Structure formats: C-alpha cells, structure tokens
Amino acid sequence: MSEFKEPIFDLAQLAHVELLSPKPEESVEFFTRFLGMNITAREGQSVYLKAYEDTYQNTLKITESSDAGLGHVAWRAISPQALERRVEAVKATGLGKGWIEGDIGHGAAYQFTTPDGHPMELLFDVDYYQPKVEEKTRLLNRNVKRPDRGVPVRRLDHINLMTADTAKNTDFLIDTLGFRLREQIQDNGNVLGSWVSVSNLVHEIAFMQEPNRIPGKLHHLCYWYGIPQNLYDIADLLKDNDIFIEVPPNKHGISQAFCMYVHEPGGNRIELFGDAGYIITDPTWKPVIWEMKDTPGYGDTWIGTEFPESWWTQGTPVTVPAIVESK
C-alpha cells in the first residue's frame, strides 16, 4: 500500500481572470447590465468587477486592448507554504517569469506561462470585498445583496483555453501545479480536450485543441448561476438585446453542467452555468475518456443538438500575428 501516490493539495481555486477587450465599455456594460456584476475598481485601462457571491475584491479585470483574448489567469494557493512549493515547481520547468507586487485586490503574485504561453499567476494574499452599508445582507454567506439588474451571476466558475498541444499543457497543470484529470476527449490516443481541477468541481480549467495549432487563445470564461432556469431568463434578455447566443441552454455530457454560450461585445466567448453538473469527491476517481467519434451529441450536448462548428474551432483573439508550426 505504501506506493499509493498521495495527491498535491497546494492550489485551492481559480481566483480571478483578466479579459482583453477592444470595446471595454461595451464589455463592462454586458457584465454589469445583463449579468448583474458590480464594478469594484477602475484603474488605467482596466475595470475590476465581481459577481454578488464572489467574496474577493474582484474576480474579473477587463482591460482595453486591440484584440479580444486572455489577459491572465490567477490561482490561489491554500497557504503561503503551498504557494512557495508551487512557485519552486514552476521555476523548475523554466516557465516562471517572476514576482509582481500585486494588483487591485491581491498582494504578491508569481507570474508564469503555460507551455502554450497563456499568462498565469500564483498568489495567496487576497483582499476581501467590504460591502457598503446599503449592500449588506442578512444572508450572511452572501457577500452583498442580490442585484436588481439583469439576471445576476453568482460567482466565477472556470476558464477554458485553446492550445496548440493539449496533452503537453494538461501534463504541465497536473505535474507542476497538482491538478487532477477528470474528463478527456481523445481521438485514437491523441488528446483533444482535458477537464482538470484542484477542487471537487469537474474543472476550474479546461484545455481544447486549437485546430490550426495556434497557441495562447482563450476559448471561454464561465460564471455560475446554479439555477437551470436562470439560463433561459438570461438568454431571453440577451436575445432581446441582440447579444449573440452561440449555443442555447443545454446539458453538457462532459461535466453534466447545464450550460450556454454567448459572445460578449468585445468578442470573447462567455459561458454561463445553470447547474452544478456533478462533483467529484472520490479520491480514486478514474478519468472519464470520451472518444472523439462518440462526443458530438453525447459529450458536448447530452440532449439533442450538437455544438456548432464555431464552438469547436474558434477562440480569441480570432486572428494572431503568426502561426506556430507543430511537430
């Protein structure tokens, strides 16, 4: 029994995400007017926001940029010691970039990239959002009162990145950061998609193969409702306001989450989660492997219509300066 390898529990959660937008004010309006998020800070070309049950100062930073895409992804460690352990592990891979002093909402953070080049950071020190008097609620496990705008999302859920090499990037998360593989799409042994997590969620992050092996793209960012009907309410509101709904509400096979996909005005794909899907508390969970040929109509959407081609192929930025050749 002594050879059973114990898991690494050093990372706790997805802490925040930075999105790039060529239309920042319209992007901010999308998240505040329709998704009911609150602006908690503005600085330089960036706006900071949170959902009403997010407890930190912010979970989303929108930064003006010439193209849509990912700014960076931040992971919170379970302790200062755990942060130090993971920083050392990252340094050993050669992908580390160094410490920054912090940003609005958090202290010192260690910057690095995935093998694909997606900017990420590790941190432990965070600032909790302090509600104003009029925002305080008697529901003590809720950060601020439920907003009266749009159909308000409750918290940040996960990120999905496109990559030139899904297998390699998945391994990096598992080996270096302690993520666990939960579900995977394979095509005759080639890894086309991976859903991995550090928590009991099926994923805080997924990687999907970029069909032209262009690295570094964002596939989507997801906020969570936890209530399936809320997807129909927000879809009705968004449709009535000419926001593009790429995939209407449906149940994913992979993760079983009740999902929908829309495009925010800046061009980034946003997923909304209407229920919890399933959770994984089994410590000897065997990853679920979907063969690509069985995935459409089962793994993507369990009920009915397959995902459109665009979902499988497009991320942001839509165009990139150069195409990286794969081996």
Add this chain to the structure above:
Amino acid sequence: MSEFKEPIFDLAQLAHVELLSPKPEESVEFFTRFLGMNITAREGQSVYLKAYEDTYQNTLKITESSDAGLGHVAWRAISPQALERRVEAVKATGLGKGWIEGDIGHGAAYQFTTPDGHPMELLFDVDYYQPKVEEKTRLLNRNVKRPDRGVPVRRLDHINLMTADTAKNTDFLIDTLGFRLREQIQDNGNVLGSWVSVSNLVHEIAFMQEPNRIPGKLHHLCYWYGIPQNLYDIADLLKDNDIFIEVPPNKHGISQAFCMYVHEPGGNRIELFGDAGYIITDPTWKPVIWEMKDTPGYGDTWIGTEFPESWWTQGTPVTVPAIVESK
C-alpha cells in the same frame, strides 16, 4: 508567514450511511419507488441501495431495527496513508473501537464513535458498482441510466446528527478528522449547530443541539438532485401518496441549499437537495456565525416561513432508554 497552519486533507467524502428502520420493506419502497434508488444487495436484515450517479456499490444500508435511527456513518480517506493517519488520531482520543474486515461494498474499516456515541467508520477500500449491460449509458460520467421510477435522486449528499454537546462533537471532527468549520449557529457563545466539511461542500455533516441533551440521535440524511424543480416534482408525488412533508421546498439561509424535509415510513427524516447552495474553495474561509435570535426566517429558511418546532427538536430514535445528564 511560517506559522500559517496548513489544513488536513486526509478525508475525502461521506462514503455511505446505515439507517435503522422498524419498517424496512416500507423504507426500501420509499427509496426505490419514489426516490428511484436501486437495490444492489440484500444480506441478513439489511438492504443495500445506491442513487443512479453514486459510483460505489452502495451509499445506503437499511437495517431492520426496533427503532428508527442511525446505524453508522462511513468516511472515505484520500489514501491508505491518510486512513492510517486518521485511525491513529482517533485512537489517541480513546473513541476507537477497532477494525472490521469489511461489508458489502467495502473492505477493511476502522470503527469508532463520536464523543456523543454516533457509530462511525473510516475506510479506503471500496467497490465500484458494475452496471449490468442494460444499465449502461452513453453518458460516461453517470454510473447507470437514469431510472424511470419516481423522481430519482442522483447521489448521497450529507448527514445531520443531533448531539448532547454540539461544541465538543464539532471540535472532535475538526481536531481529529480534519473537518473545517463552515457555518455555525451560536446563542451568546453557546454552539447550537455546526456545518462542517472535508470537501468544497458547505457540509458533509452537521451537528445540531438536542434540546434535552439526549445523545446519539439522527436528525436527517440527505440525497441530492441538483435541480430545484425536482423538489416540487417529488413533493407532489409524495404528497399524493401520503408521505409526510415536514418542510416544503425552500431555500436554506445556512448553506443556501434548496431543501425539503420528509419522513420516510420507518420514521427517519430525509432531506432532499434541489440545488448546490454555494461551495467553498476559499482556503482562508471565515466561518459564518449566525446568532440564534437572527436565525429563524433567515438562517433556516431564507424565503418566508420559519421551520416548524419539530424540525428544531425531533430526531430518531424518537424515544431513548435513558437521558444523559450534561454538565
């Protein structure tokens, strides 16, 4: 920073629960006909069952007994090493009882009790349920096809126990087993209820103060749907079949879960969960403290009607041989 105490991650989950029932066949009919659970084994005076997304051989054992109440609660460790660590910790408290070879669905288990006397066990080796050919589903993260009976529950969620001393029993879970305190009801510093977990759930177990300080009672066992509307569907079906609904569907303040409470024919209170409530991935989560005076109408049910007196005071067995004096 070096003094930051890192959490214990040795226990992974609530693995199964044994319920005692004076009307075992009626209890089994309740769980199979209405909650759509499947019988996976029968042995002696016991019937073993699982929900359709439970992956183990069973999560519920119903054993015939003169009185309703708790048989035992089983926790699964993350590894053989972690199991050994926790067994040692339990032994040190003097509450250990010793190893058993196993039961249907699992291997060696270490038995002990809470300070209150609730029978529990720790284990690592489990048997996964092997679906029959006709039960297999193309939804690969689901153990068997969705049942066509009743309104089928998806998985075991949590247990709630009444205790003669909530503070002491809570401390035992935290100090000896590595649970983390998530929410608590206090009355001028006296602990009346605790919600604790080893996972990202708000709780796998709660303790509530038994008003007469009678130890060892079961308050309720909970299975999970994840879909709020399902509570109305099962409530409609149960009401039409004369099953007592003690608390109709409502949103808990504590945990934010969408809940309802019914009494199974054997007399035990069963909770059904219609959504996920919130989850906790924050590694520095500060427990939410509810003052008892603020709890009714906010902490119990967030929306509207307070819980009935029976919910606060009654567990199973309803009567006990002797009342233990508290100090």
Add this chain to the structure above:
Amino acid sequence: MSEFKEPIFDLAQLAHVELLSPKPEESVEFFTRFLGMNITAREGQSVYLKAYEDTYQNTLKITESSDAGLGHVAWRAISPQALERRVEAVKATGLGKGWIEGDIGHGAAYQFTTPDGHPMELLFDVDYYQPKVEEKTRLLNRNVKRPDRGVPVRRLDHINLMTADTAKNTDFLIDTLGFRLREQIQDNGNVLGSWVSVSNLVHEIAFMQEPNRIPGKLHHLCYWYGIPQNLYDIADLLKDNDIFIEVPPNKHGISQAFCMYVHEPGGNRIELFGDAGYIITDPTWKPVIWEMKDTPGYGDTWIGTEFPESWWTQGTPVTVPAIVESK
C-alpha cells in the same frame, strides 16, 4: 337536449385594476424596480403601469389615497354588442352607476359595484401600448423587450376580493356577467370562497369571506410569470430588500397555481404566479368543491405548510370606518 343552457360569452378578460396606496411612490418603485413593470403615464395622483407582455396601454393604475385598498376593477367585453348586453343586465340589478367617458388607456366605460360595493367597470374600447423604437422586439407576440430590471412579471392575471357575503357576490358575477364557477370552498353548505372565470383560466376573480363581514376589501392582485423558478428569484430579491413575504412559493391546491404572496410598500397584498396551474376547456366542467375542514394543507398549499392566519383574515384597507351587519 334542447334544455341545455348555453353559457354567456360576453366578457373576455380582466382589463385593468386600480390600487390605492398611501405611499404611492414606494408602491410604484416596488412594481418598477422589483417586478420590472414600466410606467406608461402619470396624471393627477395616479401612475399607470404595464407588464412587458401586457398589450394595452396599462393594466395597473396606482392612485394616492389615505388607505390601501381597491380603486376599481375593469372588465373588457368581447364586442360592443356584448358590452351593451352586460350593461343592461347590470342596470337590471340596480347596481349600475353610469357611463364615464374613459381614462388613460380606454374609452367609454360603464361603472357599477358588486353587491359588496367593490367598484367595477365594463368597457370595450381600449388603447394598445405603442412601443418606442428602442423597445421594439423581434419576438412579435411580445409587446416590448424584456426589461433588465428586477425579475419582470409578464402580464396581469387576476384579482381576489374579500366580501361580506361570498355566495351573493358570486351569484352576481355568474348571473349578471356570465362568469362560470370553477372551484369553491364550503363549510357545511356556507360558501367561504369562490374562484370564477370568463376565460379558460381557473379564475380572473375570486371572492373570499371577510371573517367580520366587512364589505369591499381587496385580498390581493396577481401578476403572472408562467415560470416557477421566477418566484424563487423574485423572493430572493425581495427578501434581500426587506419586502415582507407573507407566503413563500408553494403550489396552491385550488387552481394548482404555483404562487407566492408579498405585501407591497403601500400595504396591499400582491400575489405572483409562477405557473399556469391548470386550465379549463371542458364546457361541462363540474365545479370543484372543497370542504373547509379539508382545505388547510390541501386546498390552500398543496405541498406542506398551511397558509398563515393573516392570509385567511386580512385584506386592505386594514381598518374601515364602519362594520356592516350581515344577515
């Protein structure tokens, strides 16, 4: 067969309702900020509003008054001829008051009262709301875009009035106006509540016995969502903003509608409908008779908790100048 009495089809629908409020601006804020209704006109001490799928210029008129209560109820006839027929029938009862030229949103209307004294009017000419350019929607059967405020109600549903003599007032609606009896609460032959309609709905109007036989009170006004989950969303928002929830979401036995009751800041009880209940298209429908002794826990709320005493006894205005003796 020639003796089969054919029904009267002269009235089509509940057209609008006037509420009295001692706190008109707070009442208007309740309907606009939380229920997402739009203000379509203001005149004198009155504000006119509509829900986003109401097609007429308004369905609600809120008028400042020293006490909460009913202003008036307006019924639309199916044709000018039908209007004339019903006016003649009302005149024959001695309860007619005469024609008015109209109000914002409608033309000539004939005023009368129920035997209990509730002000009502009959009309045919109505003004349809003309959406502004920015309000227009591609959902052609929707009057304006779905609002982005609160949890927006879709249309006016029904009115419930308290009365000193339920049987007499019910008979007036049936005999004079052509309503059909759908469900009724009786206590040893005494009529305590009646649900009647001119359409396929179970009711556009209900009468309930005022326990002290005080005439003329309003029990509640109801707007409709058609989506059960929306009741939980609005309840969450209202609770977080200190609006009193008298009855949390539950399924009525009578009508089977998914309902909840709140008090708007002016003091009037407002019901919100989360689903359709059932509809009646059977032309030989036999009224459903509930015995009062069987009603609590079955007829009021089908699932679980009985209605509170206040629901059975209180209407607006809460106090009245004089008590009318009934025989």
Add this chain to the structure above:
Amino acid sequence: MSEFKEPIFDLAQLAHVELLSPKPEESVEFFTRFLGMNITAREGQSVYLKAYEDTYQNTLKITESSDAGLGHVAWRAISPQALERRVEAVKATGLGKGWIEGDIGHGAAYQFTTPDGHPMELLFDVDYYQPKVEEKTRLLNRNVKRPDRGVPVRRLDHINLMTADTAKNTDFLIDTLGFRLREQIQDNGNVLGSWVSVSNLVHEIAFMQEPNRIPGKLHHLCYWYGIPQNLYDIADLLKDNDIFIEVPPNKHGISQAFCMYVHEPGGNRIELFGDAGYIITDPTWKPVIWEMKDTPGYGDTWIGTEFPESWWTQGTPVTVPAIVESK
C-alpha cells in the same frame, strides 16, 4: 359599431386524437413508461390512454396500422345546440361524412375531413374517467394521483397537421368551425403556417405547409407539462433510453411555448410543452404575422439554434401512395 362581427364560440376544445402506429406495443410503452400515461381501455387493434390530469376516459387512441400517421382528431362542442350548428356548417361545405354511434369514451360523433383530407369528428357527449379507489387524490382538481413512472405529462395540448394548402385549410377551420387565427407564417403573402384556436390557448391546432404538397400528414401531437424543467428531465430519460430527440428543449418564438420534439417508436413526432407560452384573452387580438425570412432563429426557436430541416419538411406517414399535384 353595429357591424362588429361577434366570434363563434361553438367549439370548446380538442377532445382526443387517434394516432396510427406500425409498432403499437412500443408506442404504448413510450406513452406509459416514459410519459407516465395510463391505459384506460383496449379494444381490437386499439389502446386508449389518458394523462393524469385529463378528465375524460381517454385523450389518445393508438391504433395498429401499416404506417405511422393520424387516425383522427376529435373536437368537443360547448353544447348540443352548438354541435348541431357546427355539423350543419360542415355539411354545407360538402366535407361531412356522417354520424357514428360513438367509441370508447364518447357518444355520437359527426365525422368529416378537412379540405386536405385529415379525418376529424365533432362530438358533445363524453365519458369522464372514474378513478379507482387507490387512484383517488386529495387534490380535487386532479383526476388521479400523479403517476410514479417516467416524467408524467399532465394533459393533451394540441395537434399540428401538414397540409397541401395551408391557407385553404386555415380558412375552413375559421369559417366553418369558428377557430380564430392567432399567429401565421407568410412568405410574400403565401401562407406557410397557421396557429389557430377556439380557446385562450394560442392554438389547439396548427397547419404547416407540406413542401411537396402531399396532403393529409401529421406533423406532431403535443402533451403538456406546464413546468419548463420537466422537459429536461424527460429529455434526459429519453436520451438515456435511445429515443430520438429531434429538437432539444427551447422556447418557440411563435406561441412562446417551451417545447421539445421527439419521435415515438411508431415514427410519429411528439411535442412536449414545458410551459404555457402566452394566452390570448384579448377579444380583438390582431394575428401575429411572421415573414418566413425572419422566422428561423426567431419564430421557430427564440433562443439560439434554428429548427433542423427535418422539422420543416417531414411528417407522418413518411411516404404516401401518391403525390397530389398542386395548382
């Protein structure tokens, strides 16, 4: 004003439908095991069924046949006199076929066809289903207890027929039977689809243009849940049992109903309604006209994915002996 034409109120409802099935026992299993319907009679090659809130002896007759398709559609009049009036009107069109003595569940009925040849009948005398003792429920407006099988539908909703000439068949319903036009799809003045009703529903019957002008086909039959989430529950169950889901749950633009389409094992398309859509009580309702070019993605499914080609083109029987030439 005297020229205002008053509507005809002679027909009350869709009473029942006969489906033809080449696999009658599998069709019956679909309706009983998955949709929770009850068998109320068997005779010859036919099985009679009802949903649990249908009050008549049956609303569905499944008859063995070489091909899938429509057996007949039955309409109930509001009175014996109204029945006589409509029979006379049908006779005047030359489409009448004559009286039959009755069938299981109803008395004398007058048979006729639409101009397209769809078999229909008019009737007044019906038998109400008499629940067995163990079926009786305390929910007095429900015919029998909620079934514990599948995800049970509540009542018959509507029928949709394909036709070689939508305009002509729509006019027949309006002029001869008193239906009212509610919504319509036009293509430069050509009528491609009509939704008409005798009640406050948007439709009890719709006609859609058969692209090859083949007359007499069935497009679909619809049963009603009234609860949006139920569509996801039944879709999950049906998918797990290999029933073809042609259109996953979505919100129709036309009628606003929350719908889904599946194919029963006999080959007929079955729609399931998850909410009420909107209702029409306005007596001067102006039909909503959708231009065909604007319909996909707005009129068919309001939220997201357009209907598949099959939905627009295929009915049952899939093949017919001869193709009728259109002018």
